[in-house]
Amino acid sequence: MANILILGGGFGGVVAAESLARQIPKEHQITLVSRSPKFIFYPELVRLAFGKCEPDDISFDLREAMLDRRVRFIHAEVARIKPESRRVMLAHGEVDGELPYDYLIFALGRRLATERITGFFEHSNHLLTVEGALKFGEALRDCGEGRAVIGRCLDGRLPGPVYETAFALARFFEERSERERVRITIVSPDPPGLQFGDGDVARALRTALDEHQIEYLPDFPINTVKPGAVVTSNGHAINYGLLMLLPPFRGPAAVTGLGFTDSEGYINVDRAMRVQGVERIYAVGDCVNFSGPKMGHMAVHQAEVAAANVALEIAGLQPLPTYNHEIMLIIDEGGQESIYLHKGLWDNEPMIVRQGRFWTWAKRVQEKYWLARHS
């Protein structure tokens, strides 16, 4: 009997557990460990902040969902992994101590490195947790006149929610006939030019931003947040009345110093999702060292690849399936300017860009389908 441990109850961990349970015989034991008893559908956090849904609409209970799939769930904090003894140290939870494994799938996501931006923790809102989204929602409803600054810090590798928040904010004030009260500025650490380079997607974004009179300020690498102002590393500052920033991301703490991460703490994996330099460990999702943005659909595909390869290893065969890195993103503008883009990140295929109201609807359907299928 093999004992497979999956760490993390997000997109990567849930899909890895489900996929593995379908592929291996029942005598093997699959265990999922997560610090949160709930799965959260992060792409809906912008809508949560704007009061368009409730926390219960975008989450489900992991223990119940896993029970249906004969996966054991442990609610605990992963402190450290110990590849040399094939054990994982858990703390603050249902199990305090070490759990052994024969195969490990690591899916703990990324760490929010708020400590890299002075004053971020004290003064900035973000949208990366349920609590963060609800707090930003409160700040929004209390905000007076002035400038709303929405943006990313350097290494905040998630462009979609920045645009979606700016669009939602514009619509929030437009619907109340108060749009002139607030100036909306998107800040980005990237060089001039809109995100995703030139071409169709930049044109589509530009049209959508102009439609809502949203300013775009590139080359603005924030390194300090003060009450009422953000400041860049080269001393430029702008004032804000409302602030939402994505902090820098880093790899997860549980693998720091183990020798298989890059300089930002992301885990080095090959295309079969095997962790480089150690045996029987796979990693998937935001925690791996692939280039580009960190996205849920990538975590899902990587989890499917890792699960298929663990199943092969258990059957005494060589890992075979490999992952192909691509971006598939809907930027929901809330109406006819919503954008879909698809691009292979490891090939030279041209980017596909579509724009229209259909994509707002498609994003809602995708969310409902996901939650119905996995809860």
Ligand SMILES: Cc1cc2nc3c(=O)[nH]c(=O)nc-3n(C[C@H](O)[C@H](O)[C@H](O)COP(=O)(O)OP(=O)(O)OC[C@H]3O[C@@H](n4cnc5c(N)ncnc54)[C@H](O)[C@@H]3O)c2cc1C
């Ligand atoms: C506002 C927002 C909008 C987004 N929009 C999109 C979108 O439109 N499309 C898209 O594809 N992606 C989107 N994403 C990105 C997507 O949500 C992430 O890429 C995805 O969640 C990554 O999945 P993961 O399983 O790797 O990590 P996560 O989903 O972060 O899951 C990690 C899990 O590990 C647990 N965990 C972490 N550390 C520990 C520990 N030490 N011990 C125990 N458990 C731990 C966490 O509780 C969590 O359950 C969005 C994200 C946000 C925040």
